[in-house]
Every structure is written in structure tokens, then in C-alpha cells.
Amino acid sequence: MYKINENKMTSKLNLVVILLIAGLLGSCATRKVMRLDPNEQIDLSGRWNDVDSKQVAEQMSRDVLSKPWLIRFEGNNERPPVVIIGIIINRTSEHIEAETFVKDVEIEFINSGKVRVVASDLFREKLREEKQQQQLNATVESQKRIAAELGADFMLFGTINSTIDELKKERVVNYKINLELINLESTEKVWIGDKEIKKFIKN
Numbered sequence: 001m002y003k004i005n006e007n008k009m010t011s012k013l014n015l016v017v018i019l020l021i022a023g024l025l026g027s028c029a030t031r032k033v034m035r036l037d038p039n040e041q042i043d044l045s046g047r048w049n050d051v052d053s054k055q056v057a058e059q060m061s062r063d064v065l066s067k068p069w070l071i072r073f074e075g076n077n078e079r080p081p082v083v084i085i086g087i088i089i090n091r092t093s094e095h096i097e098a099e100t101f102v103k104d105v106e107i108e109f110i111n112s113g114k115v116r117v118v119a120s121d122l123f124r125e126k127l128r129e130e131k132q133q134q135q136l137n138a139t140v141e142s143q144k145r146i147a148a149e150l151g152a153d154f155m156l157f158g159t160i161n162s163t164i165d166e167l168k169k170e171r172v173v174n175y176k177i178n179l180e181l182i183n184l185e186s187t188e189k190v191w192i193g194d195k196e197i198k199k200f201i202k203n
Contacts, residue, residue, distance in 0.1 A: 048096050048160070048175060056177050056195050057104035064156075064181055065114050069190035073153065082116045083109060083181075084152040092162035092175070105156070118152050154190065156181050169203040 073081045085106055088098040102120075109117050119127065134143045158179035165172045174196060181191040 047094050047173075048092070048162075050100070052175065052197055053101045053104050056197070057101060057108050060177065060179055060193050060195055061105055061108035061112065063193050064179070064191050065109075065112055067191050069181070070114060080115055081153045082118055082150055083154045083156060084118050085109075085120065086155045086157045088158045088160065088179075090160050092160055093164075094162070096160060098160065101160070116150065118150050124149070152184055154181050155184055171201045171203075173199045173201065175199075 070081065085102050088102055090096040090098050106117055109115050118124075128146075131144050131146055135146070156179060158177065161176045161178070163174045163176075165174075175198075176194060176196050178194045179192070180189055182189050
């Protein structure tokens with residue numbers, strides 16, 4: 001009876017030792033990290049990524065800034081239009097950070113020099129809070145005026161959609177991005193654009 005219990009204890013000790021060794025070996029596993037060129041195109045999963053966001057933002061911004069609405073506005077007002085980027089809705093089944101795409105569009109707009117871009121409603125609230133604080137705490141010479149914001153002439157809205165066609169281990173994902181530029185005063189749609197990205201994934 002005693003020997004049976006002793007064998008059980010030995011088995012348990014052996015199991016504990018094996019688990020400890022396995023844990024140590026697992027913690028010693030090497031991890032390789034490489035620095036990559038941010039402009040290098042890498043697509044591991046086939047899902048929407050930073051490359052897609054930048055490419056679509058660049059191509060669609062180039063398109064909207066080349067259309068007649070811009071020349072017409074400048075001719076009537078003798079100044080570049082002021083644009084605000086509104087809501088870009090993600091209607092895909094993926095988690096897509098629309099804010100990243102919005103920022104890519106803002107970069108293209110601002111760097112073009114053809115339009116002026118104002119902050120979104122979230123940032124405007126923060127700016128207004130700061131100006132209110134300045135009225136109480138900043139010197140008169142450095143206070144920023146209230147009700148002196150640059151009003152937007154146009155707002156950009158959009159959606160990101162996707163369709164998936166799959167069979168066994170093969171899958172085709174088609175992303176379609178739709179954007180619309182709307183005159184804030186008249187609500188006229190002055191430009192509509194779309195861009196598609198199609199990806200083939202084989203597991």
C-alpha cells in the first residue's frame with residue numbers, strides 16, 4: 001500500500017518537473033522583430049489595412065480636387081473653399097478605423113493647397129473649451145476671440161462597404177468606398193466618387 005502511494009507521488013513529481021521544463025522552454029522561444037519601411041506594401045490577412053487607406057485617400061482626393069465644383073467656387077468667391085471631413089461609416093464586417101482614413105484624406109486636402117480644412121466637431125469642442133478658459137485665465141493680448149471660427153463651405157461624407165465571395169479555402173473580398181461632397185448652405189451634392197479594391201485570399 002505504501003509503495004503504491006510512493007509511486008503516485010513520484011508520478012506527480014515527474015509531471016510537475018515536465019511542466020516546469022516545458023514552461024521554461026516555452027519562455028526561451030525566440031521572437032524575431034524586423035524594422036520595415038513604412039511605405040512597403042505588406043498584406044498578411046487580406047483585410048483592409050493602412051496601404052488601402054492611403055491609396056484610396058490619395059486617389060479620391062486627387063479626383064475631387066480636379067472636378068468643376070472647385071473652379072466654379074473659386075470664380076464666384078475669389079478664395080479657396082473651406083472643407084470639413086464629416087462621418088465616414090464603416091459598413092463592412094471588419095473592424096476598420098475610419099478615423100485613420102479621415103486623417104489620410106485631410107492630409108491630401110491640406111497638402112494640395114487647393115482647399116482649406118477645418119477641425120471636426122469633436123476637436124472644435126475642445127478648441128472652444130480652451131478659448132473659454134482663455135477668457136478667464138489668459139492675458140488680454142493673448143486671448144483668442146470667440147465666434148471667430150472659419151466656417152466650412154462643404155462637408156465630405158462617405159461609406160466603406162465590402163462584399164465577400166468564398167469557396168472552400170479561397171476568398172475574394174471587394175471593398176467599395178463611396179464619398180460625397182455637399183455644399184453646406186444649399187445642400188447640393190457637388191461631387192460623388194467611388195473607388196474599389198478587390199483582394200484574392202487563398203489559405
